[in-house]
Amino acid sequence: MTRLPKTALTQTKLAVIAALIILTGCAASPERYQDNSAEQWQLKGKIGLWHGDKKESATIDWKQCSTDSMHIRLSGPLGSGAIELFADSDGASLSQNGETRRAASIESLAAQAQWPLPVDALRLWVRGRAAPQLELRSRINTRGQLEELEQAGWTIRYRYSEPDQTLPERVEAKSADTRLTLIIRDWSEQTGTCTPQ
Template sequence: MLLSAFPPGRTWHLLRCSLMFGLAMLVSACASISQDPLPAGLTEQPPADWAQRQNMLSNLDQWQLNGKLAVRQPGENASAVINRWTQDREQYDLHLSSSFLGMGRTELSGSPGFIEIRMANGDEYRSSDPENLISAATGWQLPIDSLVWWVRGLPDPGRDYRLLFDEQGALAEIRQQGWNIRYERWQAFIADTPALPARLTARKGDRLVRLVITNWQPL
């Protein structure tokens, strides 16, 4: 209806201008992304064996680890011992011990899009929004659904991501959902399996989550 108000020649001119403007904006946006400088010594070019490594780690979906977890956010610095983190495909069972806010022994069980939290005092909470429930129950900002992937050195496949590799071809950083996940140490925990993260730090604004893994074994 709007286009019919103009003569045919005028209509085509308007369409052409609109298309050229849209194309110019798209090129400009692409250029701004490509000009985003990379940290020194890092590249987006994956090593030749990355696809094989990614496939092997994706297939590692039944495991158990032990270690420590630290959370830092405005006004709070907290840590917990990971007594046991058991992963059975999509189902996780995470047992924590912490004196922070009197949490004591806390258990987080769930799968993508669902979580159940059992507190030391016997209280139980369930939600289809894991991150918000963890925040409400413990005060911690913990992206648990994505952490299941990050802890193996993999991006969450359900969300956009950017991978950065170091000069030796090791994964150095994942950028996803506004989080920067940096891999600071790798270790060959499991025979015939690529090295797994032994220490990683995830940052988003003024929030930080750090994981140190001391033991990792398949189930």
């Protein structure tokens, strides 16, 4: 019987340990959240906005607590400091650098900030769903995933990392003069309440 040198034994042990760690990590990884019909959800990722000659980007944490209650936190290069958007059935507010603006809706606040975004439809579009009150054209891929949607003068394209995914990992929305790109790194169920910070 031939004996392996000590260094070969050590390398073999390390390889076995590394393989076990990788396999354990794979087995323990949580199942990806995939409910695109839920009214309560949270996404985290990055957002890029282009309108005319304006271009902005930020990290985004979007909590949707019901059909009319949401809390969106934008941080990073977009403007200066963090931006908090909050909306419910009573109206909407935008807070930045200690100042708060209020309006009847979150879309009104977006328009005041010179970002004409259909936020009410966007909460559905980001999950690969059409806004029910608007005319639409759509294209479904061979795996049954929504690939492209046209509504209200916007074209929305979707990318998925897995063939059985229902929630997208990338959303690109374009109108005549505005473009939005959303790269989603995490989808989860939203169980808390949406309140201004």
